[in-house]
Amino acid sequence: MSSPALDWPPTVLTHVDALAVGERLAEFEITGLLGVGGFGLVYRAFDHSLHRPVAIKEYMPSALAGRTQGQQVATRSSADGLAYESGLRGFLSEARLLARFDHPSLVKVFRFWEANGTAYMVMPLYQGMTLKQARQHMRSPPPEAWLRVVMGAVLGALSVLHESQTLHRDVSPDNLFLQDLGPPVLLDLGAARRAVGEQTQKHTAILKVNYAPIEQYAEAEDMHPGPWSDLYSLAAVVYDCLCNKPAPPATFRIIKDRMLPLTEVARVVEAEFGLSYSEAFVDTVSQALAIRPEQRPASTEVMAQAMGLEVDVTRLSRFDWRAELGAVWVAPGTAPVDGAAAGSGEVTTVLPAAATQVAPLGSDLDFTWPLELSADARPEAVAAPLRQPAPETTVPLSEVSASRKAPGAAPSVLRPEGMRRWRLAVAWALVLPLLGALLGWWWQHQHDPDAGIITEMAEPPRPAVMAPVAGPIPSSSPSADAPRDEAPMAAGVSSPPAPGAGAAPSALSKPAGAGAAAAGELAARKSASPLSAAAPSPGTQPPSRGDKSAAAVRGPGREDNARHSEVTPPRSAAEPAATSTPSGAALCAEASVITRTMCMHQACARPENTATAACVDYRRGMQERANRLF
Numbered sequence: 001m002s003s004p005a006l007d008w009p010p011t012v013l014t015h016v017d018a019l020a021v022g023e024r025l026a027e028f029e030i031t032g033l034l035g036v037g038g039f040g041l042v043y044r045a046f047d048h049s050l051h052r053p054v055a056i057k058e059y060m061p062s063a064l065a066g067r068t069q070g071q072q073v074a075t076r077s078s079a080d081g082l083a084y085e086s087g088l089r090g091f092l093s094e095a096r097l098l099a100r101f102d103h104p105s106l107v108k109v110f111r112f113w114e115a116n117g118t119a120y121m122v123m124p125l126y127q128g129m130t131l132k133q134a135r136q137h138m139r140s141p142p143p144e145a146w147l148r149v150v151m152g153a154v155l156g157a158l159s160v161l162h163e164s165q166t167l168h169r170d171v172s173p174d175n176l177f178l179q180d181l182g183p184p185v186l187l188d189l190g191a192a193r194r195a196v197g198e199q200t201q202k203h204t205a206i207l208k209v210n211y212a213p214i215e216q217y218a219e220a221e222d223m224h225p226g227p228w229s230d231l232y233s234l235a236a237v238v239y240d241c242l243c244n245k246p247a248p249p250a251t252f253r254i255i256k257d258r259m260l261p262l263t264e265v266a267r268v269v270e271a272e273f274g275l276s277y278s279e280a281f282v283d284t285v286s287q288a289l290a291i292r293p294e295q296r297p298a299s300t301e302v303m304a305q306a307m308g309l310e311v312d313v314t315r316l317s318r319f320d321w322r323a324e325l326g327a328v329w330v331a332p333g334t335a336p337v338d339g340a341a342a343g344s345g346e347v348t349t350v351l352p353a354a355a356t357q358v359a360p361l362g363s364d365l366d367f368t369w370p371l372e373l374s375a376d377a378r379p380e381a382v383a384a385p386l387r388q389p390a391p392e393t394t395v396p397l398s399e400v401s402a403s404r405k406a407p408g409a410a411p412s413v414l415r416p417e418g419m420r421r422w423r424l425a426v427a428w429a430l431v432l433p434l435l436g437a438l439l440g441w442w443w444q445h446q447h448d449p450d451a452g453i454i455t456e457m458a459e460p461p462r463p464a465v466m467a468p469v470a471g472p473i474p475s476s477s478p479s480a481d482a483p484r485d486e487a488p489m490a491a492g493v494s495s496p497p498a499p500g501a502g503a504a505p506s507a508l509s510k511p512a513g514a515g516a517a518a519a520g521e522l523a524a525r526k527s528a529s530p531l532s533a534a535a536p537s538p539g540t541q542p543p544s545r546g547d548k549s550a551a552a553v554r555g556p557g558r559e560d561n562a563r564h565s566e567v568t569p570p571r572s573a574a575e576p577a578a579t580s581t582p583s584g585a586a587l588c589a590e591a592s593v594i595t596r597t598m599c600m601h602q603a604c605a606r607p608e609n610t611a612t613a614a615c616v617d618y619r620r621g622m623q624e625r626a627n628r629l630f
C-alpha cells in the first residue's frame, strides 16, 4: 500500500488504472488519488450532494483486473473471473458490514454500490497517516502512554466487531490510521483480499504474515479463530512499534519460537531510550502474542482489564498523536527519510537532522538479537537518544548490548568483528571437507581406471528382487507429535471441524481447550507459561468460521515445506531392505578417511552393491548431511 502521506515535499500519487481527477462517480467528483493497494484504489473526492470531501475506495485487484473502456473494469484473463467475482463479493459484504457499525475508531462506510464491473465504498476523508508510516518518523519507540491510547481505540473498535460475531482479521500497522486530531481508526477488514485468496493461489500473500496468528492460516481442530486472533494481531503491532521490526510469522514461531520476548525488548528499550513500560502492559501484550490461542486473552475486555486500560473517550476525540509523541516525533522534512517508502515492507528509523548515522532500532533484532543482557547493565553507559546528541543515540540495540558486555569498547566495532570471525570459521569448516573430498577424488582419479566415468548422484536402480519390509508402513497423516498445523497448511488443506461443534457459540466465547495431543505437543515444545492462568477453560466450543485462507498462503507454506524437508523421513516400505552381504562390510575398507566418501559413492553406484547395508547406510548418511546443510 502506498500513500503520499510520507512524501516530503508531497508528490502526486498516480496509477495506470486510477480514475482521472474531475471524473464523476454518481454525485462524487474525483479530486485525487490517496492510496493504492493490491486490491483497491482509494480516491479523494468531493460529494456534490452533501458538499463535503470524502474518500472513495474502488475494488481493483490489480493482479486480476484493469481499466478497460471509460470507467469499466474487467479481468485480464477469463481464468481470473472466479477469483475476481469472489473478491468483489467480499468487498461488498465488507462495505455492508462497515456501514452497519458506528464507532469512532472503526472506518465508517457512508454508502456503497456496484457499477462498471466493480464496486465502490464511500468513507469519511481522514487526515493523517497510517501507523506504519508514522513509525518511520519516530526516533524511538512510542512511550507506553501513547501506545495505551492507540490500543484503547483499537480494542474499542474490535469489541464492537466482536460483539456482532465479526472478526477484523487484518489488524496491522498499515491498517491503523492516525488522524491528525481524533481517535486512531481501523481501516479495512481485508475481506476482498481474503475472498480472492480463497479462489486462487496465484497472487500475493493473502495474510500479513507478521501479524496473523497461526489459526488464521488453517483451522486446526483445537485452534479456531476468535477475538483472541485479532488480539494477537494487535499485540504484534505493539511489538513492531517497540522493536521497529515485526514479530516473526506465526508459522515460523510454531516450529521454533525465536521471537525475542517482549520483556527483553522492553528492557533494552528502557536501557537505550529511557522509556519504561509497566509490567502489566508488557505481560498483557506478551500474553496476547502467545502462539496458542487458548493462552491469549479471550476477549478485548479481558485484555483491557489485564493491563488496566481505561479508555477516555474525551481524550481520544482530542488525541493529537504527534503532540503526544513529543520529542519522539520527527517531522517529515526535518530529517533524511530512508528509502523505505510506505509499503516497501522495510522499516527504518528516522533520525534528527543532526544525525549522521542512520541505524534502525533493532535492525539486527531478528534471529541474531543478543539475548543476554548483563544484570549490571548501566543505562548511562548507553547512549540515550532523547537525552544526548543524535549521533551517539543511533547505535543499534545489538551494539548497545555488546558495549555493556565490554565497557569502554567501541560498540560499533565489537559485534561486526565478532560476527566476521564466526562467519570465517563457519566458511572454513565448510570448505575444508570439500577440499578433502576434492583431493580424494583426484587421488582416486589417478588410481582408478573407472574414474573418468561420471557417475550420477541419483539413487541407483533398485534390485529387481526385493524382500518386502515387515512391519507397519509409516502413516503419511500428521501424528500428534508431528507439526500438526503445518501439514494441512503446506498442502493447502484445512483440518476437519472439531467434533461436536454443532451449537453456534458466541464469537466472544473462549476457544476450545487444547486436545490432549495438542497440549502434550505444546508442553513438549514450551515450558508452561505463567500466563496460562488466564487461558480460557477447555470444553467451550469456539465459533467455527470456516476460514479457508490457508489455501492461499504460499510464502509460509513454502517455508514450512522447506522445514519439513529437514526432517529425515523414516525408512519407507519402498526403500530397499538392507541386505547384509559380506561384501557390504568390506566395501572401501582399504580407503583412507579422505578417499572413503568418493570410493563409497562409486562402489554403491554399482548394481551389485546397491542393496548392501553399507550402501544403504552410506546413502542415508549423505541424505542426512544434505538435509542438515540445506
Ligand SMILES: Nc1ncnc2c1ncn2[C@@H]1O[C@H](COP(=O)(O)OP(=O)(O)OP(=O)(O)O)[C@@H](O)[C@H]1O
Binding pocket: 001, 002, 003, 005, 034, 035, 036, 037, 038, 039, 040, 041, 042, 055, 057, 123, 124, 125, 126, 127, 129, 130, 174, 175, 187, 188, 190, 193
Ligand atoms: N478513509 C480514508 N481517508 C484517508 N485515507 C484513506 C482512507 N482509506 C484509505 N486511505 C489511504 O489509502 C490507503 C489504502 O487504503 P486501504 O488499506 O483501505 O486499501 P487496501 O487496498 O484495502 O489495502 P490493503 O488491503 O493492502 O490493506 C491507506 O493506507 C490510507 O493511506
